[in-house]
Amino acid sequence: MKTKTGIVTALCAIFFFCSCGKKDESILRLGYLQSDLHHLPAFVALDKGFFAEQGLTVQVGGVFRAGPEEMSAFGAGELDFGYVGQAPATAAYFNGVADIQFIALVNREGSAIVTRSDGTLTSVKNLAGKTVAIPGHATMQDFLLRRALHNSGMNFQDIRPIVLKPPEMLQALEQKNIDAYIAWQPYPALALTTQSARVLMDSSDIWNDHPCCVLIAQRSLCTRQPGSIKKIHAAHEKACDFIAAHPDEAIAIAMKYTSMDRSVLVEALRHIKYTGGLDKTMSREFVDFLKNQNYIKNTAYTDERFLNMFFNE
Amino acid sequence: MSLVIKNLCKAFADPETGVQTPVLDTISLTVESGGFVSIIGPSGCGKTTLLRIIAGLEAASSGEILINGSAPVEPWKHVGFVFQEYALFPWRRVWENIAFGLEMNGMPLSERRERAMDIIARFGLEGSHDRYPRELSGGMKQRVAIARTMITDPAIVLLDEPFGALDSQTRGQMRRFLLDVWQRSHTTILFITHSIDEAVFLSQRVIGLSRRPAACSLELNIDLPYPREVTTTRFNDYRSKIITFLDDQKD
């Protein structure tokens, strides 16, 4: 009797898990991160109608507080394409959570190590023995911090890392719970405006031209609608060009989507390079980092094939 | 020690309306030192309240209680109480229950354990000293309760229908047991019961309380030698007198 009930329950569970959502094929659902300045091209493309210009019907499928959440949405099939950090996208792909392809870069650089202005830390070497906050393990910022330490002849074990969300980092710094933090713009710029913090090192000095956020899409979309992918790429590149050519308007759009002060955004934008294109070499470096740290499982596929499947060219 | 109650009155005030309900109406009675007096009366007439006032658990509205001629400041020093529900502490073993009063008084552990084991032997409770109350029969529990009271050598012992919850055979045993305890210790006893047989069997004098507000309506000397035969004519005479009294109270 109990066995029968068990089988029925299990069957119900299977149906639940296998249920697919129906959607209208012509509407493309876009995802991006809340108030994330790195995703400015998305805001610009939406605001100026660049997607519509290309003949695409784009809907905002979700606004997320963090990369992993957005990747879960991709895994659940709720998004078609989106702007997200390279780190969560890579981890999600290689851990089998979401079958996506890396269409284009979104920005390079745009992070910084921040410390108290009245503190004694003047260089990365001084971070030895100190508590440094990172936005998460396996993030690009985690990787950047390790590179910075390595460049100064130090080890990750020489510091005490702690994971905090970027909005909490400044307060923790001011209350002396941490000695320094590394975060993406505009959080370093925000810290500067308070006068209580200063930048120890910009990420451009840690790993010049490093990729940060990427444009991804469901692999199924790439195979079924390669034309749409080209159009998305075109709209994205137009948005990047627009930001370079019309900074004031770009800042106005940024203010609308991030609710940050103009002065903060002006400062932050100085450190971000928006771009299209792909960068396989640097991306590979990041994949290797994740593998070394055991953040990516060993998969059944050979590394090369899987890696190549990652990039849409 | 003798117990003298003079014109004791007690009224309960309703906490919300303030209306006074008289419960005890000018009770006066005396128990000589070493005497055994029973109180009998209809249910709810205030017998328990009377005992609680004597024990110091409640205050009288007016009147006096004299123990050996003076009003005690700390009644518990002289007065012991045996409850109908045994009131044994379930988390304490038998010997620990019995030693409770000694413990409250500050007696050291080894001494009070010795005293407890001694009274356990005298009261026929050997072998049960480490048991918990839930493991005991009703009769044994009440013996433990009586031992707990007697171990502090109280001058006066109040018993509130102590055998009411027991079956008749055990009741018979317990009556003889109590009689034995009293005769050996010569303590003064005031005993509440519903059982007429019990009252006549045990006490030197029976006092009957009327319905609320209770007053002493009957005082009967039981002039029989101990141990008493329940089947004799004289026993029956006393019994009839009490039955008549109780019947009157019903109207």
Next chain:
Amino acid sequence: MKPKIIFPALILLLWQLCTLLGFFSEGKVPSPLQILAALYELAIYGLPQGNTLLLHCLSSIERVGIGFVLALAAAIPLGIICGASRLLREMLTPVIETIRPIPPLAWIPLAILWFGIGLKSAAFIIFLGCFFPILLSTMSGVVSVDPVLVSAAQTLGASRKQIFLKVLLPGSTPSIYTGLRIGLGIGWMTLVAAEFTGVKSGYGLGYMIMTARDIQRSDMVIAGMAVIGLTGFVLDSLLRMLESRALRWR
């Protein structure tokens, strides 16, 4: 074989089968074997590397232990006093009933402000979870102590303090133990929320799950959840053993 072993074993078997047949995608619904493999990884290699499962577990137990012990040290005496005094009960009940429904999670910003990041703020969150069940059970335990026992103690010469310690406290222990078990259960469930306050030491089961989630390792997430569930069960069993020893007299 007992039904309570057969039923879960059957579910696991069915689950593994479904994954093999491809009903579930491995990344989203890891199979039982994958979860076991993840458990092994967590135990031997750790997440982040070097931070093994055992250390995470002990660190979490430490946090919950501190919060729990502080809670019972505060709640039991307060509960006994409030249980014994009607006036105090009436004064404090509205305050207690207003604060109690606030979920511990909501206290996190204040906790960080008051205690900084680390063990103290996490223990505080757990303290809040444990405190109220223990307080309320102690209070109701005292209130339900048979008044005749208090009378008996009085006739045997017990002072007010002795009545508290020798009658009310032991008399309410069954209720207190119930409160302790509920409190520990809630405190343990609050663990993951508590570790959101920021884990300075880098150890903790909630922290481990968060990291697993950040790197999209759902097999590790589920393995972590299983460990949390199992540890909670073990802690509760220990408490129950203590309870049955202490309440032998029942």
